[in-house]
Amino acid sequence: MRRNKRKAIIAAGIAAVLLLTGCSGGNDAGLPVDGGEFVTGLYLEPRGLDPHRQVYWETYRVSRNIFEPLVGEDLTTDSGVPGLVPVLATEWEHSDDGRVWTFQLRDGVTFHDGSPFDAAALHKNVRRVWDRSYEFFDEESAGRVKVWFDNLRAARPTGDHSYTFEFDKPFLGFPRILAQSMYTLPVGNPAVWEKYGNDGFAQHPEGTGPYRFASRAIGDRIVLQRNPDYWGPRPRLDTLTFRVIPNNQTRVASLLNGEVDLISYVPPDDVETLENAGFNVPEGTAAELVYFSFNRHNPVFEDDRVRRALIHGLDREALAKEVYNGFASPQYSFLPPGNEAYDPAARDFDYDPDRARRLLAEAGYDPGELRFNLVIDVANENLGQWLQAHLKAIGVEVDVVSLDRVNYSARVYHPQPGDGLSIDEFGETNAEWLHNGYNGLKNRGLDPAKYPDVTAAIDTALHTTDPDTRIRLWQQAEEKLRTNALVIPAVNLNRYYATGPNVEGFVYASTNWYDLSPVWLSGSR
């Protein structure tokens, strides 16, 4: 009994000291503290934690703690293009013609079960997504990386810790593509799919990352624990818990109530509430692009003047202010900030409603005569209504068709007569994203044969052998796409995360995900 009392006094003393140091830490950012359970509130249930099948940003925000790519991006960069950093590959080089890529793999790295990461393990990862003759070839994974690996002619270990990819055509964008979140190749432990099968991997996710998978309750939480054998710098937090809180109000309330330390997708209306309550809502310029696509099955959009008129008729400054409370920046290019080919000076067509009306008149439409459906996902209803009112000012009548996510997707790929614009979101840091974006427009009925200059410009940039001109080529391709008025960039979201007052070291990176390993919790809240 007495001993317990003494223990209690000592414990109270330690707690007081910790609290005091914690408080001072709050003032001058103090020295980072090790340990603690960090809870993140996600807005979306992550997909199965299979590195090759993942989709949705929220999946990667979890899975990147478990799996690592060969090449990564510097996530301490909060603006501009993040630099490439070695992760599982220490260095990489390409042949003069840009077709053959050789990676030197990091020595001394082990998967979470203790088995070594080497060229043989990497080879099984590549074969799983690419080689139909492999026993564990996975159709779904292959479908996801096909956009990049379709051109892959051969891939093989060239030593215990050396690996070579050989493409049909030059592919200078390859390393940064390896650093992206999905449709790429983070490395998983092949022993797992050999034991549990391809479908079983998501239940036993194992990689080489700083955290190990501990448990998952779908619809509730995913818990990760620090990997004590991690090869890199020791992460500060003991455990990472990702709670799934899809309801906007509940997610914000959970942060306010101290039940979570970080939330994503902060609703614009709550930014000020959170800041007034002492929470951090960092400002950033990550790739969070919102854009409008034309339904090119609708013949009215075959007339360039109509498409240009719609762009001239869109006041993106007002959109950012009125729909997003200013927590978004107007976007005039299809390449968002954070993208390596982003050019802040790029402008498509200025806001000029008179010009828009004139162009429509030239195309043969009297005010009120041009009419089409704006097909949106219910989540974008406010944006849809704003756009409807806004386009009326240039004499365009828009009927909003608001559908749930599934029917939205089905409808935009199989549009009905009269469907016009739809609203999409995306963004990556690699310049090659434009190639993907263009594919997306083709899926909406754009005939690439009608724009040989755009198609050729993209093909040239995608397969250039000259690293010095690569970015310029992508910018030229984007310019061609832009001057042909093939898409309407709208805004880029710039307030996306919020953290508790005691969260230190969180960086709103210019990618679409974050690194939690340097984050620590100060004592005070």
Add this chain to the structure above:
Amino acid sequence: MRQLRHIGFRVLNVLPILFLVSILAFLLGVLTPGDPVEAQFASRFTPEQLDELRTTYGLDRPLWEQYFVWLKNLAADGGGLSLTLGTPVFDMLVPPFLNTLILTVAGALVCVVFGTLIGAIAGIFHGTWIDRAVMLLAQVGSNLSVYWFGLVLISVFSLQLGWLPVGGMQSRGGGGFADLLEHLVLPAVSAALISMLVLARFVRIGVIREAETDYVRTFRSQGVPLRTIYGRNIFRNIAPSIVNVTGLEIGTLITGVFFVEIVFNWPGIGTQLVNAVNGKDYPVIQGGIVLVALCYLLVNLVTDVIVDALDPRLRGA
């Protein structure tokens, strides 16, 4: 023995219904509008890649074949793989289903205890201001949206007063029965609200009617204490109907629970099903329908058996 046979007969009755439900669940999943593969993958995949994925998921096969594949998955393979999450359907549905069950049982308890209490008070004080006040509250309350009511509860009891957690099922560190109870209070009250008020009205009318019957008048004239009349006679007579109404109301309660789960982020099956419907994740929708139907059938079965046990007059029926 006769009763056992009776229960056995009711259980057997459930089987053909389950078979029909399985066909319906399968068709509902498959025939709802929207192509699941497109919903999940279209934005970045070419049409050829989409076709390959359809083959992977067996969506290119005839319907009847898909039905048997699905039945096999249901029986032997964890219900197949979710399209949106890529994990086995049962892993996604069974633990959340148990969580929903916890919330439903808690909601049902709140419903029965407070519904009966409120109704009885109103009935006993029939015609007084207490009765009128309770009825007014019941009137207002049963017109509230569960969603809105839940948000008000969070705002008052979690954010303003700081007494109870905002949502979820466990705290940071997690664990413990007391922790679970703390998380259960607000969602259970929200879920129970409408059914509780329906039950309260029912109990109130039952009490008023019974109080006017001849036998109660006789007891009263004989000077039997009111407590005995209400406790021993009136309540015993209306108890079977309370169980019956509660059984029926559990349907409403489960529907309410689905909304409550979203507001309070309760990791139940409702959220999973809403996600599945939004994502056109038809293996999950199908599995969910079967589970929920099973639950309804069981509740009906149990209600019948309890009512039979409470009211001997119905046994032969």
